[in-house]
Amino acid sequence: MESVNFGGDNPQPRFGHTICVIAPNKIALFGGAVGDTGRYVITGDVYIGDMTTKKWKRIEASGSVPTNRAAHQALAIELNQMIIFGGAVGGGGLADDNLYVFELRDDTGTWVTVPVIGTTPGRRYGHTMVLIKPHLIVFGGNTGQEPVNDVWSFNLEKSPYSWQKLECSSEQPNVRVYHSAALCTTGSANGMMVAFGGRTNDQGALNDTWGLRKHRDGRWDWVRAPYRNQTEQPLQRYQHSTLFLGTLMLVIGGRSNNVGETLPFEIYDTETSDWYKFQAIQRFRHSSWLIDQFLYLHGGFDSDQPNIPTEGILRLNLNTRFAQTPQLLRQMNTIRTDQSFTQSFNPRPPTNQAQTQDQFRRTNQQQPQAKNQNTNQQVRVSSATNKNIRLANQAIVAMTYGPEEDITNQVKKVPIEKLQDEHKKLGAGFQDPNSQNKSQFLDQLCQPFVQNLLIPKDYQSIPPNSNLLTGIRKEMIIKLCDEVQRVLDKEPIVLRLRRPIKIYGNLNGQFLDLMRFFDHFKAPYDNLYNGDIDSQDYLFLGDYVDRGTRSLEIVLLLFTLKLKYADQIHLLRGHHEDAKVNKIYGFADECFIKFAEDIMDPNSIYQRINRVFQYLPLAAVIEDKILCVHGGIGQTMRTVDEIELIQRPLEIVHDPKTIALELLWSDPCLSEEELENQPNPERDIFQNKQIIRFGTNRVSKFLQENNLNIIIRSHEPTLEGFERQNNNVITVFSCPDYGTNSQNNKGSMLTISKRGEIIPKVILPVNSTSESRWIDLEEPIQRKKGFAKYVVIDNDELQLRKRQFTPLRSKKSSSQKQFA
Numbered sequence: 001m002e003s004v005n006f007g008g009d010n011p012q013p014r015f016g017h018t019i020c021v022i023a024p025n026k027i028a029l030f031g032g033a034v035g036d037t038g039r040y041v042i043t044g045d046v047y048i049g050d051m052t053t054k055k056w057k058r059i060e061a062s063g064s065v066p067t068n069r070a071a072h073q074a075l076a077i078e079l080n081q082m083i084i085f086g087g088a089v090g091g092g093g094l095a096d097d098n099l100y101v102f103e104l105r106d107d108t109g110t111w112v113t114v115p116v117i118g119t120t121p122g123r124r125y126g127h128t129m130v131l132i133k134p135h136l137i138v139f140g141g142n143t144g145q146e147p148v149n150d151v152w153s154f155n156l157e158k159s160p161y162s163w164q165k166l167e168c169s170s171e172q173p174n175v176r177v178y179h180s181a182a183l184c185t186t187g188s189a190n191g192m193m194v195a196f197g198g199r200t201n202d203q204g205a206l207n208d209t210w211g212l213r214k215h216r217d218g219r220w221d222w223v224r225a226p227y228r229n230q231t232e233q234p235l236q237r238y239q240h241s242t243l244f245l246g247t248l249m250l251v252i253g254g255r256s257n258n259v260g261e262t263l264p265f266e267i268y269d270t271e272t273s274d275w276y277k278f279q280a281i282q283r284f285r286h287s288s289w290l291i292d293q294f295l296y297l298h299g300g301f302d303s304d305q306p307n308i309p310t311e312g313i314l315r316l317n318l319n320t321r322f323a324q325t326p327q328l329l330r331q332m333n334t335i336r337t338d339q340s341f342t343q344s345f346n347p348r349p350p351t352n353q354a355q356t357q358d359q360f361r362r363t364n365q366q367q368p369q370a371k372n373q374n375t376n377q378q379v380r381v382s383s384a385t386n387k388n389i390r391l392a393n394q395a396i397v398a399m400t401y402g403p404e405e406d407i408t409n410q411v412k413k414v415p416i417e418k419l420q421d422e423h424k425k426l427g428a429g430f431q432d433p434n435s436q437n438k439s440q441f442l443d444q445l446c447q448p449f450v451q452n453l454l455i456p457k458d459y460q461s462i463p464p465n466s467n468l469l470t471g472i473r474k475e476m477i478i479k480l481c482d483e484v485q486r487v488l489d490k491e492p493i494v495l496r497l498r499r500p501i502k503i504y505g506n507l508n509g510q511f512l513d514l515m516r517f518f519d520h521f522k523a524p525y526d527n528l529y530n531g532d533i534d535s536q537d538y539l540f541l542g543d544y545v546d547r548g549t550r551s552l553e554i555v556l557l558l559f560t561l562k563l564k565y566a567d568q569i570h571l572l573r574g575h576h577e578d579a580k581v582n583k584i585y586g587f588a589d590e591c592f593i594k595f596a597e598d599i600m601d602p603n604s605i606y607q608r609i610n611r612v613f614q615y616l617p618l619a620a621v622i623e624d625k626i627l628c629v630h631g632g633i634g635q636t637m638r639t640v641d642e643i644e645l646i647q648r649p650l651e652i653v654h655d656p657k658t659i660a661l662e663l664l665w666s667d668p669c670l671s672e673e674e675l676e677n678q679p680n681p682e683r684d685i686f687q688n689k690q691i692i693r694f695g696t697n698r699v700s701k702f703l704q705e706n707n708l709n710i711i712i713r714s715h716e717p718t719l720e721g722f723e724r725q726n727n728n729v730i731t732v733f734s735c736p737d738y739g740t741n742s743q744n745n746k747g748s749m750l751t752i753s754k755r756g757e758i759i760p761k762v763i764l765p766v767n768s769t770s771e772s773r774w775i776d777l778e779e780p781i782q783r784k785k786g787f788a789k790y791v792v793i794d795n796d797e798l799q800l801r802k803r804q805f806t807p808l809r810s811k812k813s814s815s816q817k818q819f820a
Helices: 326-345 355-373 416-425 435-453 474-489 511-521 551-564 587-595 605-613 640-645 659-665 696-705 795-801
Strands: 002-004 018-023 026-030 046-050 055-058 061-063 073-078 081-085 088-090 099-105 108-113 128-132 135-142 147-155 163-165 180-183 193-199 205-214 220-224 241-245 248-252 265-269 274-278 287-291 294-298 305-309 313-317 394-398 411-415 494-497 501-504 537-540 569-571 619-622 626-628 692-694 710-713 722-725 729-732 747-752 758-763
Touching: 018 073, 018 081, 018 287, 026 073, 026 081, 026 099, 073 128, 081 135, 128 180, 128 193, 135 193, 135 205, 180 241, 193 241, 193 248, 241 287, 248 294, 265 326, 274 326, 435 474, 435 551, 474 551, 474 605, 494 537, 494 640, 501 511, 511 551, 511 747, 511 758, 551 569, 551 587, 551 605, 587 605, 619 640, 640 659, 696 710, 729 747
Parallel strands: 061 108, 494 619, 501 537, 537 569, 626 710, 710 729
Antiparallel strands: 002 313, 018 026, 026 046, 046 055, 073 081, 081 099, 099 108, 128 135, 135 147, 147 163, 180 193, 193 205, 205 220, 241 248, 248 265, 265 274, 287 294, 294 313, 394 411, 501 747, 619 626, 722 729, 747 758
């Protein structure tokens, strides 16, 4: 490690203090103890460090200044703001159990006490505190009498503010103090607080790792992290620190029960459950933070001089440290790529920095009145920057029957046009008498589809071209369609979605590749280790059918998942979810081949599924900032609200200048330099002469007028599986090696984290397979008997069947043929 020399108001050497990053390249130090362990003094200093100019500045703060303390916890909660809790004051005393918010304004600082009603976690030190927005999570520590393992949650966005003790029914960690905890924001542990080590009530050091997460139904639970190699266990330690770099948990410094023992710098990969050991970083009771690939440490004790705190800042280049460990270097490269991609698509607007403290001040002033009137006004910590007045198309409806009742699962959004029906559900203790029977019926209906088709761990053992629909009868499929259509009919045509979320592009009948995605990046089911439906939404951008040989498997699986997890699985319509198109490009052929049915029969599987397609939403908006569609924005639509005027069931009319047609068929221009809309004859397979490629100016104007940041779409394959254009349009395509001409493209899906980072996840083309991946669209026409009886194809449709697969997005050549 190398020393980093800072000038300015250098803080005294100290231990038991906190440092957090409160702005890009800006850190805030608070508290700690100065002097040696025999004659130390507890402080309440605030220092701001500028990582660019390498200068410290001591801040004179006003307001409700907290008492001096050490062994406390501090977190950044907004730009230039941090919150502290707990700690020790020396002489065996403990700091109060208030929450204090510090805000930096220019070169001055102010403190505000957060008003709290009800029971608190009480005084403690040596605990951890992590922000899983909007919840502060406090875990463990010592109450002055003993170590504990309780967990408390504090919602920063809900006033009146109060602590809630979390009751977890799962196995729980042992009591501990001087442990560590950090938030993982990507991978399989995304959204988890991960705790490691500490010292238990018999003074023994620990080496276990635990993850705490919140389920969509409001439950919290612990899960013990597995260690893949039981012979390579991490060393027991306490008074250390941990930080997350992508999926890697960095365990830094600490001490053990063995005097003089050197503890290695250890890394835990939450994706593979492997531990890695590196040369020791001999620090304990220090502070640490990450900026890019650099790990920084400040203060604490050196193991060689355990009684005198160190001074200055140390820096470690993790690229250099991991140089001989290719597994970790690959993770580092992935993280850098993800961050670069993320920063391009997540511009952070300026915020009103005074907002959070002002909220707490107002609540402090209003709290007596709030107690008397039992108000429950929600106060958001982060201020809204959009001041445009817009009419909402949905209302928030809540139903509760008592002042103490939890309404978490009784709040929902209802389309305005259906609001008048909500009164029918009111009345004390309302419950649909058939709801239990209905739930059992749906579980029984879904079970064979899940068993046969949700197989991310077994897909590699499937014999080539095997029938996965054995035992699934036609009447079961028809009933599944009936139930899914009811669910879709209740949804708006423009979905309003939340983060975190995964976004899949075109699937085009490539069922086995979808299983590969589910295998590598988790699947939408309840299994704790292989499933993540409790922590993620899923959005599919359409084109589930055609071209590939397993369109039915994909459609039936997605319909089943939609039925099981209606609030987490979201299905948009693509241009192949149209009977006029999928009769030509393979879905009709597949339905006949697998069920020997007359596809023109209104009661056929083919016709029934296409009727469900007419109820699919056309767009989704994520957190009011990201528009998701299958194709693009075309040239006609001016506002997203215009989509909401489209009525369903919707049969796509292939006439010029219809918004639905443009949403499904248009593409962005191939070059960022193309400012104006361009003709798109390659897409105009039905000769409308209105299908276009929309230019850079069109995108910029549409985003500005609709207060959006990004458009995410699919519709075209890309070499890397995803493509970004002008930092405001992302194309994601989930079919690797698309087409019979072996384009050798990668497949990708996107994850959007709780914080809004957009991260691509990629699978490579399969080198070889004996599975027939693509339907031969010309072969059925050549048959003289049997097939033509059921699929009547005219000459125009025959010519369309001969078109090429959609080529990769690239500069258009003069020889490029039409495609669909």
